[in-house]
Amino acid sequence: MRHRLKDVAERAGVSVKTVSNVVNGYIHVRPDTRARVLEAIAALDYRPNISARNLRRGRTGIIALAVPELDIPYFAELAKHVVSAAARHDLTVLIDQTNGDPEQERLVASGIRDHMIDGLILSPLALAGADLDASATTTPMVLLGERVTHGQADHVAIDNVAAAQDVTAHLVALGRRRIAAIGAQHTAEAATARLRLAGYSEALRAxxxxxxxxxxxxxxxxxxADGAEAMRALLAAGARPDAVVCFNDTLALGAMRALHDAGLRVPDDVAVVGFDDIEDGRFSVPTLTTVAPDKADLARIAVDLLAARLAATDPPPREQTVPHRLIPRESTGTALSPHP
Structure with a gap:
């Protein structure tokens, strides 16, 4: 039988309100009273009914995380961290995949599921700022990735220009001079690709x-597959690089496979770097030099911002930049240790 607050109150000899204060962390409860209530909770194995509590507050206790592709390791790893961060706020996470489709992203951003969720963490791939502004919703939202709107959504990202400068400068410092870039995109919405290309270009200029x-x-x-195809095209064109900056780790893994198939050695003939520090890169042969965004911190900040927005009344939009670091590994011949 599931015990109620009333049962705990009767066992502890206090009011239901006092039990509620203890359960909700209210500090102004006498230590001896708190101890009796906690003892009664343990004895009865009482567990708060979160669903009922949320309904009384007009909440579902559910937030959504919408990402382009769950089979991209970066987004899968990020989702894991978001779930962990949300649990600290007693929130459940609904995972949604948009496939980078503009209509699907527009539906998500417009609050199409706002009857199911309290708030949304969205990583848009296809939408421009005007699209998101036109999809304005009362559902609280945090945007991940590049800034695509100046509306009422909070925003969390890494500094992609600085990150691309760091990895390109790393290759220059190793004596590489013909440094290729794989992953350029020229659509209006491809902000991440543009910023990483800008950082790459700035490091070359410097x-x-x-x-x-x-x-x-x-x-x-x-x-x-796209990384492998791009590297094969680069080699077929005769534009032999001595290093390549790939705009994410999965591109880099594909590029390394194409180099291997062509009889070229990494890093002896061509050094390779990526972005995102996915787990595969720590166990590839060779291990992959990469830019590591703090995914756990990114998830924590995003969930904390959303939780704060749920608790407040229309706070101003906030910007947060998450730190990144360069992790040298075997693909540039600079591994810090023999272990991933």
Whole structure:
């Protein structure tokens, strides 16, 4: 039988209100009274009915995380961290996949599921700022990735320009001079690709190296197959690089496979770097040098911002930049240790 607050109150000899105060962490409860209530809770194995509590507050206790693709390891790892961060706020996470489809992202952003959720964490891929502004909803929202609107949503991201500068400068410091870039995208919405290309270009300029357009290879998607195809195209064109900056780790893993198939050695012939620090890169052969965003911190900040927005009345939008760090590994010949 599921025990109620009333049962705990009777066993502890206090009022239902006092039990509620203890359960909800109210500090102004006498220590001896708190001890009796906690003893009664333990004896009865009482567990608060979160659903009922949320209904009384007009809440579901559920938030949504909408990402483009769950089979991209970065988003899968991020989702894991969001679930953990949400649990600390007694929130359940509904995971949604948009496939980067503009209509699906528009539906999510417009609050199409607002009868099911209290708030939304959205990583848009296809929508521009005007799309999101036109989809304005009363559902509290936090945006991940690049800033695509100046509306009432909070925003969390890494500094992609600085991150791309860091990995490109790392290759320059190793003596690499023909540094390619894989993952360029030229659509209006491809903000991440544009910023990483800008950081790559700025690092070349700072090193006194000319940007060679033959070394910049587009990729409409950022999967392993796209990285392999881009690297094969680069080699077939005769534009032999001595290093390549891939705009995410899955592109880099595909590029390394294509280099292996072509009889080229990583890093001896071509050094390779990626972005995101996915787990696969720590166990590839060679292990992958990468930019590591603090995914756990990104998830924590996003959930904390959303929880604060749920508790407040229309707070101003907030911007948070999450730190990143360069992790040198075997794919540039600079592993810090023999272990991933």
């Amino acid at each position: 090193a006194g190296l000319a940007r060679d357009e033959e070394l910049i290879v587009p990729a409409l998607a950022w999967h392993r």
